[in-house]
Amino acid sequence: MSSAHYKLDNIIAILDHNGLQIDGTNDEVMNINPIDVKFEAFGWNVIKIDGHNMDAIGKAIDEAKVTRGKPTVIIAKTIKGKGVSFMENQAGWHGKAPNEEQRKAAIDELERGES
Protein backbone atom coordinates (compact mmCIF):
# COMPACT_ATOMS: atom_id res chain seq x y z
CA MET A 1 0.00 0.00 0.00
CA SER A 2 2.72 2.45 0.97
CA SER A 3 4.85 1.70 -2.10
CA ALA A 4 1.96 2.66 -4.36
CA HIS A 5 0.95 5.61 -2.17
CA TYR A 6 4.45 7.04 -2.34
CA LYS A 7 4.74 6.16 -6.07
CA LEU A 8 7.91 4.15 -5.55
CA ASP A 9 8.57 3.28 -9.19
CA ASN A 10 12.13 2.34 -8.31
CA ILE A 11 10.91 -0.81 -6.61
CA ILE A 12 10.80 -4.08 -8.54
CA ALA A 13 9.37 -6.98 -6.57
CA ILE A 14 9.76 -10.52 -7.85
CA LEU A 15 7.24 -13.06 -6.60
CA ASP A 16 8.57 -16.59 -6.90
CA HIS A 17 5.11 -18.05 -7.45
CA ASN A 18 5.55 -21.80 -6.91
CA GLY A 19 2.22 -22.39 -5.21
CA LEU A 20 3.76 -24.14 -2.23
CA GLN A 21 4.35 -23.41 1.43
CA ILE A 22 5.55 -25.45 4.40
CA ASP A 23 2.33 -27.17 5.42
CA GLY A 24 1.22 -27.93 1.86
CA THR A 25 0.12 -26.06 -1.26
CA ASN A 26 -1.13 -22.48 -0.98
CA ASP A 27 -4.56 -23.70 -2.06
CA GLU A 28 -4.71 -26.25 0.75
CA VAL A 29 -3.31 -24.12 3.55
CA MET A 30 -4.43 -20.56 2.86
CA ASN A 31 -5.58 -19.48 -0.55
CA ILE A 32 -3.80 -16.38 -1.86
CA ASN A 33 -5.50 -16.15 -5.27
CA PRO A 34 -6.08 -14.12 -7.26
CA ILE A 35 -2.66 -12.74 -6.35
CA ASP A 36 -2.28 -10.65 -9.52
CA VAL A 37 -5.60 -8.90 -8.96
CA LYS A 38 -4.63 -8.19 -5.36
CA PHE A 39 -1.42 -6.45 -6.39
CA GLU A 40 -3.26 -4.47 -9.07
CA ALA A 41 -5.86 -3.41 -6.53
CA PHE A 42 -3.06 -2.08 -4.33
CA GLY A 43 -1.78 0.04 -7.21
CA TRP A 44 1.10 -2.04 -8.55
CA ASN A 45 2.06 -2.67 -12.14
CA VAL A 46 1.82 -6.45 -12.61
CA ILE A 47 3.86 -8.47 -15.09
CA LYS A 48 3.27 -12.23 -15.31
CA ILE A 49 5.97 -14.51 -16.71
CA ASP A 50 7.31 -18.03 -16.88
CA GLY A 51 9.83 -17.87 -14.05
CA HIS A 52 12.17 -20.35 -15.75
CA ASN A 53 12.58 -18.26 -18.89
CA MET A 54 15.64 -16.00 -18.53
CA ASP A 55 14.65 -13.95 -21.55
CA ALA A 56 11.22 -13.27 -20.10
CA ILE A 57 12.79 -12.26 -16.78
CA GLY A 58 15.11 -9.79 -18.52
CA LYS A 59 12.27 -8.27 -20.55
CA ALA A 60 10.07 -7.92 -17.47
CA ILE A 61 12.79 -6.08 -15.58
CA ASP A 62 13.32 -3.78 -18.55
CA GLU A 63 9.61 -3.00 -18.60
CA ALA A 64 9.61 -2.38 -14.86
CA LYS A 65 12.50 0.06 -15.20
CA VAL A 66 10.57 2.32 -17.55
CA THR A 67 7.29 2.16 -15.63
CA ARG A 68 6.58 5.49 -13.95
CA GLY A 69 4.46 6.33 -10.93
CA LYS A 70 3.91 2.85 -9.57
CA PRO A 71 6.01 -0.04 -8.26
CA THR A 72 6.18 -3.24 -10.31
CA VAL A 73 5.72 -6.83 -9.25
CA ILE A 74 6.91 -9.58 -11.57
CA ILE A 75 4.82 -12.66 -10.82
CA ALA A 76 7.13 -15.45 -11.93
CA LYS A 77 5.37 -18.78 -12.20
CA THR A 78 7.84 -21.46 -11.14
CA ILE A 79 8.11 -25.11 -10.30
CA LYS A 80 9.78 -25.50 -6.93
CA GLY A 81 12.72 -27.91 -7.20
CA LYS A 82 12.65 -27.91 -11.00
CA GLY A 83 15.07 -30.34 -12.55
CA VAL A 84 15.22 -32.75 -9.62
CA SER A 85 12.56 -35.42 -10.06
CA PHE A 86 12.06 -36.23 -6.39
CA MET A 87 11.83 -32.57 -5.40
CA GLU A 88 9.70 -31.06 -8.18
CA ASN A 89 6.55 -29.41 -6.90
CA GLN A 90 6.84 -31.09 -3.50
CA ALA A 91 5.99 -29.25 -0.32
CA GLY A 92 8.28 -30.38 2.50
CA TRP A 93 11.61 -29.30 1.05
CA HIS A 94 11.30 -25.75 2.39
CA GLY A 95 13.61 -26.06 5.36
CA LYS A 96 14.95 -29.53 4.71
CA ALA A 97 18.46 -30.18 3.44
CA PRO A 98 19.02 -33.26 1.28
CA ASN A 99 21.17 -36.00 2.75
CA GLU A 100 24.37 -37.09 0.99
CA GLU A 101 22.63 -39.71 -1.17
CA GLN A 102 19.88 -37.32 -2.21
CA ARG A 103 22.40 -34.58 -2.88
CA LYS A 104 24.40 -36.82 -5.23
CA ALA A 105 21.26 -37.89 -7.08
CA ALA A 106 20.05 -34.29 -7.37
CA ILE A 107 23.35 -32.90 -8.70
CA ASP A 108 23.51 -35.85 -11.11
CA GLU A 109 20.06 -35.09 -12.52
CA LEU A 110 20.77 -31.39 -12.83
CA GLU A 111 24.05 -32.01 -14.66
CA ARG A 112 22.37 -34.45 -17.01
CA GLY A 113 19.62 -31.93 -17.57
CA GLU A 114 22.15 -29.33 -18.65
CA SER A 115 23.69 -31.48 -21.36
Place this chain on the structure above:
Amino acid sequence: MNKATREAYAEALVELSKNEKIVVLDADLANATKTSEFKKVCPERFFDMGIAEQDMIGTAAGFAASGKIPFASTFAIFAAGRAFEQIRNSVCYPKLNVKIAATHAGITVGEDGGTHQAIEDISLMRSVPNMVVLSPADDIEAKAAVLAAAEYCGPVYIRLGRAATPTIHDKNYKFEFRKGEILRHGKDITIIATSIMVAKALEAADKLKSEGINVTVINIHTIKPLDKELIINAAKETGKIITVEEHSIIGGLGSAVCEVLSQELPTRVKLMGLNDTFGQSGTPDVLLEHYGLTVESIIETVKSF
Protein backbone atom coordinates in the same frame (compact mmCIF):
# COMPACT_ATOMS: atom_id res chain seq x y z
CA MET B 1 5.66 24.00 35.29
CA ASN B 2 3.65 21.12 33.83
CA LYS B 3 4.49 19.92 30.36
CA ALA B 4 4.10 16.62 28.55
CA THR B 5 7.22 14.78 27.43
CA ARG B 6 5.64 14.36 24.00
CA GLU B 7 5.61 18.16 23.66
CA ALA B 8 9.30 18.26 24.45
CA TYR B 9 9.82 15.56 21.82
CA ALA B 10 8.23 17.83 19.23
CA GLU B 11 10.51 20.71 20.22
CA ALA B 12 13.56 18.49 19.90
CA LEU B 13 12.45 17.27 16.47
CA VAL B 14 11.99 20.82 15.21
CA GLU B 15 15.49 21.64 16.42
CA LEU B 16 16.85 18.49 14.75
CA SER B 17 15.12 19.32 11.45
CA LYS B 18 18.11 21.44 10.46
CA ASN B 19 20.04 18.18 10.06
CA GLU B 20 19.30 16.88 6.57
CA LYS B 21 19.73 13.30 7.72
CA ILE B 22 16.80 13.44 10.11
CA VAL B 23 13.56 11.90 8.83
CA VAL B 24 10.40 11.40 10.87
CA LEU B 25 7.79 8.69 10.43
CA ASP B 26 4.39 8.24 12.01
CA ALA B 27 1.46 5.84 11.78
CA ASP B 28 -1.61 8.08 11.54
CA LEU B 29 -1.08 9.55 15.02
CA ALA B 30 0.98 12.64 14.18
CA ASN B 31 -1.27 15.07 16.04
CA ALA B 32 -1.13 12.91 19.15
CA THR B 33 2.58 12.05 19.04
CA LYS B 34 3.32 15.63 18.03
CA THR B 35 5.44 14.66 15.05
CA SER B 36 2.99 16.99 13.30
CA GLU B 37 5.23 19.82 14.54
CA PHE B 38 8.13 18.42 12.51
CA LYS B 39 5.82 18.00 9.52
CA LYS B 40 4.96 21.72 9.70
CA VAL B 41 8.57 22.80 9.35
CA CYS B 42 9.87 19.96 7.20
CA PRO B 43 7.11 18.21 5.23
CA GLU B 44 9.51 16.73 2.68
CA ARG B 45 11.21 14.62 5.36
CA PHE B 46 8.02 13.52 7.11
CA PHE B 47 6.40 10.22 6.17
CA ASP B 48 3.06 9.07 7.43
CA MET B 49 2.84 5.35 6.87
CA GLY B 50 -0.82 5.12 7.85
CA ILE B 51 -2.17 2.66 10.42
CA ALA B 52 0.67 0.27 9.63
CA GLU B 53 3.23 0.26 12.42
CA GLN B 54 5.16 -2.74 11.10
CA ASP B 55 5.53 -1.03 7.73
CA MET B 56 6.63 2.13 9.54
CA ILE B 57 9.43 0.32 11.36
CA GLY B 58 10.50 -1.55 8.22
CA THR B 59 10.61 1.72 6.32
CA ALA B 60 12.57 3.35 9.14
CA ALA B 61 15.06 0.50 8.92
CA GLY B 62 15.38 1.16 5.21
CA PHE B 63 16.01 4.84 5.83
CA ALA B 64 18.69 4.00 8.39
CA ALA B 65 20.32 1.55 5.99
CA SER B 66 20.48 4.42 3.48
CA GLY B 67 22.30 6.69 5.94
CA LYS B 68 19.39 8.68 7.34
CA ILE B 69 18.54 9.11 11.03
CA PRO B 70 14.88 8.12 11.30
CA PHE B 71 12.61 8.86 14.27
CA ALA B 72 9.54 6.63 14.16
CA SER B 73 6.57 7.41 16.39
CA THR B 74 3.27 5.94 17.46
CA PHE B 75 1.68 4.92 20.77
CA ALA B 76 3.95 2.73 22.91
CA ILE B 77 1.59 -0.25 22.79
CA PHE B 78 1.69 -0.26 18.97
CA ALA B 79 5.40 0.53 18.69
CA ALA B 80 6.72 -2.06 21.13
CA GLY B 81 3.79 -4.40 20.68
CA ARG B 82 2.53 -4.58 17.14
CA ALA B 83 5.88 -3.90 15.50
CA PHE B 84 7.95 -5.98 17.94
CA GLU B 85 9.31 -8.42 15.39
CA GLN B 86 10.29 -5.68 12.96
CA ILE B 87 12.06 -3.84 15.78
CA ARG B 88 13.85 -7.03 16.73
CA ASN B 89 14.73 -8.47 13.32
CA SER B 90 14.87 -5.42 11.05
CA VAL B 91 16.33 -2.86 13.44
CA CYS B 92 18.17 -4.43 16.37
CA TYR B 93 19.51 -7.59 14.75
CA PRO B 94 21.30 -5.57 12.02
CA LYS B 95 21.95 -2.71 14.52
CA LEU B 96 20.37 -0.06 12.34
CA ASN B 97 20.28 3.54 13.53
CA VAL B 98 16.54 3.76 14.15
CA LYS B 99 15.04 5.83 16.99
CA ILE B 100 11.63 4.74 18.19
CA ALA B 101 9.98 7.56 20.11
CA ALA B 102 6.90 5.96 21.60
CA THR B 103 4.32 8.23 23.18
CA HIS B 104 1.26 7.53 25.32
CA ALA B 105 3.08 5.03 27.51
CA GLY B 106 1.64 3.89 30.81
CA ILE B 107 -1.79 4.37 32.34
CA THR B 108 -1.76 8.17 32.14
CA VAL B 109 -2.96 7.69 28.56
CA GLY B 110 -6.24 7.90 30.44
CA GLU B 111 -9.59 7.60 28.74
CA ASP B 112 -8.49 5.44 25.78
CA GLY B 113 -8.32 2.63 28.31
CA GLY B 114 -6.51 -0.65 28.84
CA THR B 115 -6.09 -1.59 25.20
CA HIS B 116 -4.05 1.57 24.61
CA GLN B 117 -2.10 1.77 27.89
CA ALA B 118 1.33 0.19 27.38
CA ILE B 119 2.50 -1.40 30.62
CA GLU B 120 4.82 -3.96 29.04
CA ASP B 121 6.91 -1.87 26.66
CA ILE B 122 9.95 -1.46 28.89
CA SER B 123 9.97 -5.20 29.44
CA LEU B 124 9.75 -5.91 25.72
CA MET B 125 12.27 -3.37 24.54
CA ARG B 126 14.99 -4.02 27.11
CA SER B 127 14.99 -7.72 26.37
CA VAL B 128 16.06 -7.10 22.77
CA PRO B 129 19.84 -7.05 22.24
CA ASN B 130 21.37 -3.77 20.96
CA MET B 131 18.40 -1.69 22.08
CA VAL B 132 18.96 1.35 24.28
CA VAL B 133 15.91 2.20 26.41
CA LEU B 134 15.37 5.77 27.61
CA SER B 135 12.62 6.86 29.99
CA PRO B 136 12.86 10.61 30.73
CA ALA B 137 11.43 12.06 33.95
CA ASP B 138 10.23 15.39 32.60
CA ASP B 139 10.06 17.64 29.55
CA ILE B 140 13.58 19.01 29.98
CA GLU B 141 15.06 15.54 30.25
CA ALA B 142 12.91 14.31 27.37
CA LYS B 143 14.22 16.97 25.02
CA ALA B 144 17.79 16.25 26.05
CA ALA B 145 17.21 12.52 25.65
CA VAL B 146 15.88 12.92 22.12
CA LEU B 147 18.85 15.08 21.13
CA ALA B 148 21.23 12.57 22.73
CA ALA B 149 19.49 9.72 20.90
CA ALA B 150 20.07 11.49 17.59
CA GLU B 151 23.80 11.66 18.35
CA TYR B 152 24.05 8.06 19.49
CA CYS B 153 24.77 5.48 16.82
CA GLY B 154 22.37 2.55 17.17
CA PRO B 155 18.77 1.58 17.98
CA VAL B 156 17.04 3.62 20.71
CA TYR B 157 13.59 3.32 22.29
CA ILE B 158 12.36 6.46 24.04
CA ARG B 159 9.33 6.18 26.32
CA LEU B 160 7.17 9.32 26.38
CA GLY B 161 3.83 10.20 27.92
CA ARG B 162 0.56 11.85 26.98
CA ALA B 163 -0.22 13.83 30.12
CA ALA B 164 1.43 17.07 31.24
CA THR B 165 3.75 16.32 34.13
CA PRO B 166 5.81 18.46 36.53
CA THR B 167 9.19 19.77 35.45
CA ILE B 168 11.86 18.70 37.94
CA HIS B 169 15.05 19.74 36.15
CA ASP B 170 16.19 23.28 35.48
CA LYS B 171 17.21 24.52 32.06
CA ASN B 172 20.91 24.01 32.80
CA TYR B 173 20.42 20.29 33.29
CA LYS B 174 23.07 18.15 31.62
CA PHE B 175 21.70 14.82 30.48
CA GLU B 176 24.25 12.08 31.03
CA PHE B 177 23.51 9.10 28.91
CA ARG B 178 23.46 5.84 30.93
CA LYS B 179 24.09 7.54 34.25
CA GLY B 180 21.44 7.35 36.96
CA GLU B 181 20.73 10.66 38.69
CA ILE B 182 20.82 10.99 42.48
CA LEU B 183 18.25 13.66 43.32
CA ARG B 184 18.10 13.22 47.09
CA HIS B 185 20.55 11.58 49.44
CA GLY B 186 19.49 9.77 52.59
CA LYS B 187 20.67 6.77 54.59
CA ASP B 188 17.40 5.06 55.47
CA ILE B 189 16.00 3.78 52.18
CA THR B 190 16.35 4.22 48.41
CA ILE B 191 13.59 4.92 45.93
CA ILE B 192 14.56 4.19 42.33
CA ALA B 193 12.04 5.72 39.97
CA THR B 194 11.59 6.49 36.31
CA SER B 195 9.56 8.92 34.18
CA ILE B 196 6.55 10.52 35.85
CA MET B 197 7.10 8.63 39.10
CA VAL B 198 10.35 10.51 39.77
CA ALA B 199 8.50 13.74 40.64
CA LYS B 200 6.23 11.77 42.96
CA ALA B 201 9.19 10.04 44.60
CA LEU B 202 10.75 13.45 45.24
CA GLU B 203 7.57 14.77 46.82
CA ALA B 204 7.34 11.67 48.99
CA ALA B 205 11.00 11.93 50.01
CA ASP B 206 10.63 15.57 51.03
CA LYS B 207 7.54 14.82 53.11
CA LEU B 208 9.29 11.87 54.77
CA LYS B 209 12.33 13.99 55.61
CA SER B 210 10.17 16.22 57.74
CA GLU B 211 9.19 13.09 59.65
CA GLY B 212 12.80 12.07 60.17
CA ILE B 213 13.00 9.42 57.45
CA ASN B 214 15.90 10.10 55.08
CA VAL B 215 15.41 8.85 51.55
CA THR B 216 17.76 8.56 48.59
CA VAL B 217 15.90 9.21 45.34
CA ILE B 218 17.43 8.00 42.10
CA ASN B 219 16.10 8.90 38.66
CA ILE B 220 16.82 6.16 36.15
CA HIS B 221 16.35 7.70 32.72
CA THR B 222 18.46 5.07 30.96
CA ILE B 223 16.84 1.75 31.73
CA LYS B 224 19.19 0.01 29.36
CA PRO B 225 22.13 0.04 29.71
CA LEU B 226 21.46 0.35 33.44
CA ASP B 227 23.76 2.26 35.82
CA LYS B 228 24.47 -0.84 37.86
CA GLU B 229 27.19 0.73 40.01
CA LEU B 230 24.91 3.49 41.24
CA ILE B 231 22.22 1.00 42.17
CA ILE B 232 24.63 -1.32 43.99
CA ASN B 233 26.06 1.63 45.95
CA ALA B 234 22.60 2.76 46.97
CA ALA B 235 21.80 -0.77 48.10
CA LYS B 236 25.04 -0.87 50.09
CA GLU B 237 24.27 2.45 51.76
CA THR B 238 20.60 2.05 52.58
CA GLY B 239 19.94 -1.70 52.49
CA LYS B 240 16.35 -1.17 51.32
CA ILE B 241 15.14 -0.43 47.79
CA ILE B 242 11.74 0.59 46.43
CA THR B 243 11.29 0.83 42.67
CA VAL B 244 8.44 2.84 41.14
CA GLU B 245 7.27 2.87 37.54
CA GLU B 246 4.20 3.49 35.41
CA HIS B 247 4.56 -0.04 34.08
CA SER B 248 3.99 -3.62 35.10
CA ILE B 249 6.16 -4.87 37.97
CA ILE B 250 6.97 -7.74 35.64
CA GLY B 251 9.95 -7.01 33.45
CA GLY B 252 10.34 -3.25 33.85
CA LEU B 253 12.63 -1.03 35.89
CA GLY B 254 11.98 -2.97 39.10
CA SER B 255 12.90 -6.24 37.46
CA ALA B 256 16.04 -4.72 35.98
CA VAL B 257 17.08 -3.50 39.46
CA CYS B 258 16.35 -6.92 40.95
CA GLU B 259 18.45 -8.61 38.27
CA VAL B 260 21.48 -6.52 39.23
CA LEU B 261 21.09 -6.76 42.99
CA SER B 262 20.30 -10.47 43.24
CA GLN B 263 23.44 -11.19 41.25
CA GLU B 264 25.75 -8.69 42.91
CA LEU B 265 24.36 -7.75 46.31
CA PRO B 266 21.11 -9.43 47.35
CA THR B 267 18.92 -6.72 48.80
CA ARG B 268 15.24 -6.62 49.64
CA VAL B 269 13.36 -4.75 46.90
CA LYS B 270 9.72 -3.69 46.88
CA LEU B 271 8.33 -3.13 43.40
CA MET B 272 5.67 -0.48 42.84
CA GLY B 273 3.83 -0.51 39.54
CA LEU B 274 0.96 -2.35 37.92
CA ASN B 275 0.58 -5.69 39.63
CA ASP B 276 0.08 -7.97 36.62
CA THR B 277 -3.11 -6.20 35.64
CA PHE B 278 -4.26 -4.18 32.63
CA GLY B 279 -5.09 -0.50 32.93
CA GLN B 280 -8.58 0.82 32.25
CA SER B 281 -10.40 3.90 31.06
CA GLY B 282 -10.34 6.88 33.41
CA THR B 283 -8.70 10.24 33.99
CA PRO B 284 -4.94 10.02 34.62
CA ASP B 285 -5.21 11.14 38.26
CA VAL B 286 -7.99 8.70 39.11
CA LEU B 287 -6.04 5.87 37.47
CA LEU B 288 -2.81 6.69 39.31
CA GLU B 289 -4.79 6.67 42.55
CA HIS B 290 -6.49 3.41 41.68
CA TYR B 291 -3.26 1.61 40.83
CA GLY B 292 -1.35 2.92 43.83
CA LEU B 293 1.04 5.19 41.97
CA THR B 294 0.76 8.29 44.14
CA VAL B 295 2.91 10.24 46.57
CA GLU B 296 0.84 8.85 49.45
CA SER B 297 1.27 5.24 48.39
CA ILE B 298 5.03 5.72 48.05
CA ILE B 299 5.13 7.15 51.57
CA GLU B 300 3.08 4.22 52.84
CA THR B 301 5.39 1.72 51.13
CA VAL B 302 8.44 3.37 52.71
CA LYS B 303 6.89 3.35 56.16
CA SER B 304 5.74 -0.26 55.95
CA PHE B 305 9.04 -1.58 54.52
